[in-house]
Amino acid sequence: MTDNIAAESPAPATPLPGDGYVGDPAVRAEWDQRYSDRHQLWSGQPNGALVAEVAGLTPGRVLDVGCGEGADAVWLARGGWDVTALEVSGVALERAAGHARDAGVDVRWVHAGLAEAALPPASFDLVSAQYPALLRTPDAAAERALLAAVAPGGVLLLVHHAGMETQQAHDSGFDPADYVWPSMVAALLTDAWEVEADEQRPRVAPEGGAGAHHTDDVVLRARRLR
Helix, strand or coil, X not given: CECCCCCCCCCCXXXXXXXXXXXXXXXXXXHHHHHHCCCCCCCCCCCHHHHHHHCCCCCCEEEEECCCCCHHHHHHHHCCCEEEEEECCHHHHHHHHHHHXXXXXXXXXXXXXXXXXXXCCCCEEEEEEECCCCECCCCCHHHHHHHHHEEEEEEEEEEEECCCCCCCCCCXXXXXXXXXXXXXXXXXXXXXXXXXEEEEEECCCCCCCCCCCCCEEEEEEEEECC
């Protein structure tokens, strides 16, 4: 695993993530605990919106933001994509790396928060963020990091659960106002981008895993023109 990817020479794919986390330690601890509480948190299948949207794209370099246990990353690698997968949880990355080994595919692992990862700018043909838990900041760091990573001609695909943005804060401590939603990213798009989809649609949900009860997605797909 690599903590940073040099813009001129991307790090080679590695089978196991390391310990050099870059980001907020409290965020890492929170997600490590969530993953540690369950043997498997997610379904183990690629997200339906990703499968549908990638169908017409030519494989190239892809950034999987919040890769979790690696189902999307492994599926993309099997499809011929050069995959960089970013995740804050070391527990999740260990599982993801194991799944990649079992599948016989190479993935470049990045143990970092998105805003702190120092990813090479404008370098990915696809940036995929499927239901990401990106914390909102006054400077819109996460939103801008998503956009900055997309290469000219490349696609940003951001998918989230419909209706979450307008929910009230939960007694559990979850407050939607703390997180980045597709509308916030869409608001930053300039004439250098073409919006190919910005809509709500029924979710194609893998069976099992956390979040399976959500029935509709918000899908933002935008292509960087220059």
